[in-house]
Amino acid sequence: MSRSDPLIGLGVLLVLFGAMALSSLGFPTRARFYPLFVGVLGVLLASGEMWLVMRAAARSDADAKPARPVESGPPPVALARAFRDVVPYLLWLVGYLAAIALVGMMTASGLFVSAFLWREGDVSAVRAGLGAVAVVVLLLVVGSVFSLQWPGALFDPFAQLGVL
């Protein structure tokens, strides 16, 4: 990740915690104490971590060593670039959610799974279709056994047919 990424993230957290503390001042007494304490704590910790990050960056400049390392997780790539890599999958997710709102969970899940497997999973259309059917059957069985409920939709063919 780039050097500015953690600082930007910490800056956002600093603003959020500060806003939390300030807005809590307008709460009734019994509701105020906890968010005020957490907000102040968050501001202090975010400020402290920002100072540590900047100090480590300054030292790495001086010593030509890597800056403050990440604890764990993916390889260091700038956040903006990493987000660009993720955008296609987020669009798939948004499309799936839109489909749920339009045609219901069962139909949307079948369409989503088959399309994703075929397009991204490099699977044949027949196998993608079979996968979609398996997922829909799983949802129907589990939903029936556990009395699960599904999000409302504009036109849900399964609900229209009385299956749900």
Next chain:
Amino acid sequence: MIEGILQALLTLLRPVNLLFMLGGVAVGMAVGILPGLGGTVGLSLLLPFVFGMEQEPAIAMLIGMAAVVHTADTFPSVLLGVPGSSGSQATIMDGYPMARRGQADRALGAAFFASMTGGLIGAVTLLLILPLARPLVLAVRSPELFMLALLGLSMVGILSGKHPVRGGLMAALGLAIAAIGAAPATPFYRFTFDQLYLYDGVPLAVLALGLFAVPELLELLVSGSAVTDRDAAVVGRGWRQGLADVIREKWLVFRSAVLGVAVGFVPGLGGSVVDWISYGVAAQTSSGGEGFGNGDVRGVIAPESSNNAKEGGALIPTLLFGIPGSGTTAVLLGGLVLLGLQPGPRMIHDGLGVTLLIVWSLALANVFGALACVAASGFVARLATVRASRLAPVLLVVMLAGAYQSTRSWGDIVAFVLLGLMGWVLRRLGFPLPPVLIGFVLAASIERNLWISMTRYGWSWLTDPGVLLIGVATVALTAFGVHLNRREPS
């Protein structure tokens, strides 16, 4: 007493009672494997069937289900890095890295045998302590509950490795998210932005699924890989190594189970706390604890042993006082009342036969559930070798379905996505995510018990022996953990 114990065992071994117990075990396994459901959903499912049933098979079924959820919830935690239920969050810390190294079988085997042993220890402890527990339960008041919540929060330092400030910041974020919704001390809604969905706060299942599952799925999709390589996957025989690990770490299993019983014994603390506390204590007190978080099998054994043992501890206040220790035991309590049982001190005297049946059901269900999970682990572990682009759509559908059951509104889905994005960004920036969950689950206990303590006792509660004891333990564990982390090589 011995006769009563044997009689209860014979009662459970009657074919009809055994059959219903195994049915409960099957439901518990299904509920545990599916992320986002949890023991409360499973028990709620079985409650309607309890109507009109005889006591013995109904009790066997209910306890059978409750006992096994925290065994089967290891599957998604280890294989996919997604918590199967609130009690398996800490298992992800080491179980998932083990799966990525091709040791999914070993991790699952260790988890199941640790769960089985912990559950048995919980059942035995329940049997032994029940007659003696009444004064202990009465001694736990709001100041002790507040201090125990702080003890849980202190685990954040251990889980943050060499960056405790970062971990503390994430715990504060969890505390902040928990502030959304109704204030516990007064009728006032905080940070809801006039959204009806937020009036009850953010559901734990949605937060856990979003924080852990979405970032992991996105990273796997971008990398184009599977959880582990097919060539590196060890399938079929690794569970024996897991069993050997449990036998080798028998003292860790035992003390984690004792800790689980002790935490479960405290009403209101909940299952999502015990595994973190157990994990943190194990990391601090085990030699070579710096390996925790990188695929150390002890990081799987400790929380799995404690979260099963916790059920035995939670049944003590539930049976003795009708005070449920968690959502699961609250529903279980409802089931016992439906069966005509009256939880209270009479359970030890007049209702001893039923109580002993509960103990045996807990013990045998743990054994059967663990063996069934071991039998299934070789097959299920192969899921870890499936490419992310083929596994992700199915997982996403299942997780969305699970997340939606929290409040059954579109808000669950929106929150799942937004929290998932937040988790991805935080992970990308190198912030640890487990402390967010810890702060979130402990927040309610912290605020509520602090207010009750201050209102009832003023400042005098700070000098109570129980408070001081837990405070000293918290400071000692935290200091020891910081000392251990400083000794780690850079």
